Amino acid sequence: MIPVVSGVCFCIALISCNHAKQLEENISSHGKSESHNQGLNCMDCHKKGGEGEGWFYIAGTAYHANEQSPAKDVTVLMYTQPDGQGSPKYTIEGDQLGNFYTTAITGFGAGLYPAIIFNSDTSYMASSITNGACNSCHGVSTTRITVD
Numbered sequence: 001m002i003p004v005v006s007g008v009c010f011c012i013a014l015i016s017c018n019h020a021k022q023l024e025e026n027i028s029s030h031g032k033s034e035s036h037n038q039g040l041n042c043m044d045c046h047k048k049g050g051e052g053e054g055w056f057y058i059a060g061t062a063y064h065a066n067e068q069s070p071a072k073d074v075t076v077l078m079y080t081q082p083d084g085q086g087s088p089k090y091t092i093e094g095d096q097l098g099n100f101y102t103t104a105i106t107g108f109g110a111g112l113y114p115a116i117i118f119n120s121d122t123s124y125m126a127s128s129i130t131n132g133a134c135n136s137c138h139g140v141s142t143t144r145i146t147v148d
Contacts, residue, residue, distance in 0.1 A: 026054035026103045028095045030073040035099040038070050039063075039144065042101055043133040059101035060134025062094055062116055065148035070098020071118050074147060078112040083124050086113075106132060118147035 026046070028035060042059035046052030058078070062071040074094035080086030089112060094100035111128025123146075138145045 024054035024103060026052075026056070026101065027092075028099055028101045029093045030075075031096060033096040035095050035097050035101065038098050039135060039139050041133055041135045041140075042099075043136065046101070046103075054103035056101050056103060056132070057106035058090065058092055058132030058134070059099070060132075060138060060145055061098045062100065062118070063098060063144045063146050065146045067144045067146060071147045072096050072098060074098070074100065075117040076100050077115045077117065078106075079115060080112065082113045082126065082128070084113075084115055084122065088115075108132075116145060116147055121147065123147060 038061045040061075042052070042056050044050070046054060046056035046059065048055060058076070060076075062074040062076075063069065064071050071094070073096065076092040076094065077084075077088045078090040078092075079088055090102075090104075090106055092100045092102050108130045111130050113128050114125040114134075116123050134145060
């Protein structure tokens with residue numbers, strides 16, 4: 001009987017750890033510089049079963065127009081309609097290293113339209129997205145997210 005009970009306890013502990021990792025708050029903000037791996041797909045590690053702290057729902061890196069240096073303290077907005085129309089559903093502050101990320105549960109529905117603000121300029125993504133792994137496309141199959 002003891003081996004079965006300890007096996008059940010071990011399984012419950014694993015499930016609890018994974019659930020805790022999902023709920024771990026890890027959200028970027030202006031002025032902070034605790035992130036890393038600019039330009040890489042954050043969700044490679046920050047996912048269920050991944051090694052990263054918390055599961056990211058939206059994450060990426062913004063660069064200056066030259067695509068060489070990260071843009072500090074951007075703001076990312078997720079709109080319900082293209083070109084900043086509709087309402088902004090989510091707002092994510094970028095950090096000092098150009099990264100933006102959130103473990104806050106995010107629903108994309110039929111799609112959201114990202115906008116990025118740097119200084120007083122706003123750039124809009126023309127198409128909608130249904131997941132927030134920004135660096136899985138930007139910097140891989142399409143140009144990096146750029147501002148200036």
